[in-house]
Amino acid sequence: xxxxxxxxxxxxxxxxxxxxxxxxxxxxxxxxxxxxxxxxxxxxxxxxxxxxxxxxxxxxxxxxxxxxxxxxxxxxxxxxxxxxxxxxxxxxxxxxxxxxxxxxxxxxxxxxxxxxxxxxxxxxxxxxxxxxxxxxxxxxxxxxxxxxxxxxxxxxxxxxxxxxxxxxxxxxxxxxxxxxxxxxxxxxxxxxxxxxxxxxxxxxxxxxxxxxxxxxxxxxxxxxxxxxxxxxxxxxxxxxxxxxxxxxxxxxxxxxxxxxxxxxxxxxxxxxxxxxxxxxxxxxxxxxxxxxxxxxxxxxxxxxxxxxxx
Amino acid sequence: xxxxxxxxxxxxxxxxxxxxxxxxxxxxxxxxxxxxxxxxxxxxxxxxxxxxxxxxxxxxxxxxxxxxxxxxxxxxxxxxxxxxxxxxxxxxxxxxxxxxxxxxxxxxxxxxxxxxxxxxxxxxxxxxxxxxxxxxxxxxxxxxxxxxxxxxxxxxxxxxxxxxxxxxxxxxxxxxxxxxxxxxxxxxxxxxxxxxxxxxxxxxxxxxxxxxxxxxxxxxxxxxxxxxxxxxxxxxxxxxxxxxx
Ligand SMILES: Nc1ncnc2c1ncn2[C@@H]1O[C@H](COP(=O)(O)OP(=O)(O)OP(=O)(O)O)[C@@H](O)[C@H]1O
Ligand SMILES: [Mg+2]
Numbered sequence: 186x187x188x189x190x191x192x193x194x195x196x197x198x199x200x201x202x203x204x205x206x207x208x209x210x211x212x213x214x215x216x217x218x219x220x221x222x223x224x225x226x227x228x229x230x231x232x233x234x235x236x237x238x239x240x241x242x243x244x245x246x247x248x249x250x251x252x253x254x255x256x257x258x259x260x261x262x263x264x265x266x267x268x269x270x271x272x273x274x275x276x277x278x279x280x281x282x283x284x285x286x287x288x289x290x291x292x293x294x295x296x297x298x299x300x301x302x303x304x305x306x307x308x309x310x311x312x313x314x315x316x317x318x319x320x321x322x323x324x325x326x327x328x329x330x331x332x333x334x335x336x337x338x339x340x341x342x343x344x345x346x347x348x349x350x351x352x353x354x355x356x357x358x359x360x361x362x363x364x365x366x367x368x369x370x371x372x373x374x375x376x377x378x379x380x381x382x383x384x385x386x387x388x389x390x391x392x393x394x395x396x397x398x399x400x401x402x403x404x405x406x407x408x409x410x411x412x413x414x415x416x417x418x419x420x421x422x423x424x425x426x427x428x429x430x431x432x433x434x435x436x437x438x439x440x441x442x443x444x445x446x447x448x449x450x451x452x453x454x455x456x457x458x459x460x461x462x463x464x465x466x467x468x469x470x471x472x473x474x475x476x477x478x479x480x481x482x483x484x485x486x487x488x489x490x491x492x493x494x495x
Numbered sequence: 496x497x498x499x500x501x502x503x504x505x506x507x508x509x510x511x512x513x514x515x516x517x518x519x520x521x522x523x524x525x526x527x528x529x530x531x532x533x534x535x536x537x538x539x540x541x542x543x544x545x546x547x548x549x550x551x552x553x554x555x556x557x558x559x560x561x562x563x564x565x566x567x568x569x570x571x572x573x574x575x576x577x578x579x580x581x582x583x584x585x586x587x588x589x590x591x592x593x594x595x596x597x598x599x600x601x602x603x604x605x606x607x608x609x610x611x612x613x614x615x616x617x618x619x620x621x622x623x624x625x626x627x628x629x630x631x632x633x634x635x636x637x638x639x640x641x642x643x644x645x646x647x648x649x650x651x652x653x654x655x656x657x658x659x660x661x662x663x664x665x666x667x668x669x670x671x672x673x674x675x676x677x678x679x680x681x682x683x684x685x686x687x688x689x690x691x692x693x694x695x696x697x698x699x700x701x702x703x704x705x706x707x708x709x710x711x712x713x714x715x716x717x718x719x720x721x722x723x724x725x726x727x728x729x730x731x732x733x734x735x736x737x738x739x740x
Contacts, residue, residue: 356600356601359600360601362589363589366588367584367585371597372569373546373547373548373577374601374647375569375572375602375605376569377569
């Protein structure tokens with residue numbers, strides 16, 4: 186571990202410890218914002234682990250999330266709640282692997298469309314299943330409190346960071362960086378690019394499914410329109426891009442301001458949220474192509490250059 | 496002894512165009528084989544077939560007797576075929592050392608950690624770039640980018656090296672250095688296919704040559720003999736005279 190790694194890990198551990206204290210010090214409004222931030226941190230950070238280096242834009246987050254929600258919704262009838270989380274993770278990872286094997290040989294455009302379609306497809310299947318069985322939705326009644334949900338999501342985010350850190354230092358991480366730079370060179374250097382992409386795509390698949398599973402008790406009543414909202418996929422993309430995907434800590438830098446901004450927007454203009462979401466997407470891509478990470482590193486570069494000439 | 500690499504009836508069609516037409520040749524161990532021919536004669540396409548960048552339309556290519564044609568590029572690379580590209584391809588976000596480590600970590604002979612780094616430094620030393628190991632590749636001169644690419648292919652200890660016009664675009668001094676570098680590789684006993692237009696380099700480096708024209712092999716043999724073959728001169732004259740400079 187380099188000195189820089191050690192400093193990064195220390196800062197990360199401290200911030201997560203601090204974040205874990207939030208429920209002890211805040212009212213229910215801030216706690217609910219905390220849940221939103223923790224949820225999007227897990228989703229956007231894991232999304233960027235895959236989409237950052239590969240440049241494949243995945244809109245499948247809602248599909249995995251919804252599947253996780255339903256895994257807990259249905260599973261809780263038959264087993265203790267905590268057992269539904271690893272099951273959701275496995276289902277999410279396996280589904281991601283299947284989608285990856287089917288699509289990651291294709292170009293990025295097909296991948297975007299396919300992942301968007303996937304969420305809709307899964308939603309239709311569940312809706313159909315409910316029509317056949319006659320049930321409209323599912324009740325998820327537990328004694329799990331908002332604090333518990335917050336802690337679980339914060340723990341999940343910490344796991345995602347740990348996974349990202351370990352992968353970055355592994356052969357897999359090196360392979361991904363090479364692949365992100367030049368896929369042709371990667372293949373000719375002996376990297377099984379398809380396998381690398383599939384492996385990496387399983388991470389956001391599993392994480393989104395677990396996130397959905399953790400949040401199921403919060404919804405109490407779940408139905409396909411809640412669990413599979415496509416808005417979720419788009420919001421994750423926007424937040425990750427706003428923060429920047431070039432660094433592990435990038436997405437969270439987008440998640441926090443965007444969550445507050447979004448609270449304000451959806452409070453003030455509840456009927457124009459989709460429009461404003463699209464607008465913010467355009468603004469981010471146009472003005473901040475590398476996100477806040479890009480801005481920060483540019484500023485740093487300028488400072489150190491000035492230092493060098495002084 | 497079985498040849499290191501052999502092509503039998505290797506063919507590539509792009510729609511109606513036959514870029515490589517039933518090509519047969521062998522490369523023996525420790526041999527430097529020149530693959531020459533006028534522009535558009537199918538040399539790069541042949542390398543693409545060998546390295547797996549493109550699947551052949553017909554024919555077989557074998558490495559030490561086992562068929563590699565049809566395998567994906569990454570499997571062929573792992574079995575020991577490494578190449579440079581006619582237009583240099585580096586990993587732009589990485590340092591010189593990391594570029595070379597890509598070959599050391601994932602190539603034919605795989606290493607990791609300090610081992611991979613030491614190997615990358617060894618080949619950087621060989622190509623004369625060890626002092627630039629930590630430099631970002633964006634800051635390199637043209638010949639140095641070519642050196643990095645060569646080092647990346649060497650780092651995995653391949654059985655066969657495919658160099659696609661590695662000497663093209665160098666000025667006279669660089670060319671001399673470049674030829675000396677490849678001669679060193681040759682003296683180390685590496686097996687190389689050299690696609691090249693620079694006649695001086697071909698004369699001084701290649702044991703044998705295969706000459707292509709419009710996708711087909713028109714001559715094969717000892718370098719001097721082949722270069723004096725009337726059919727070869729004719730093929731070159733049809734496009735441009737081979738540079739004797
Ligand atoms: N991917 C491709 N699709 C269609 N045609 C191609 C493709 N690659 C090469 N060709 C054609 O195949 C022929 C042989 O091209 P190739 O690049 O192999 O020639 P070359 O001998 O390497 O020429 P040069 O000396 O200019 O590099 C050319 O007519 C070229 O236009
Ligand atoms: Mg060529």
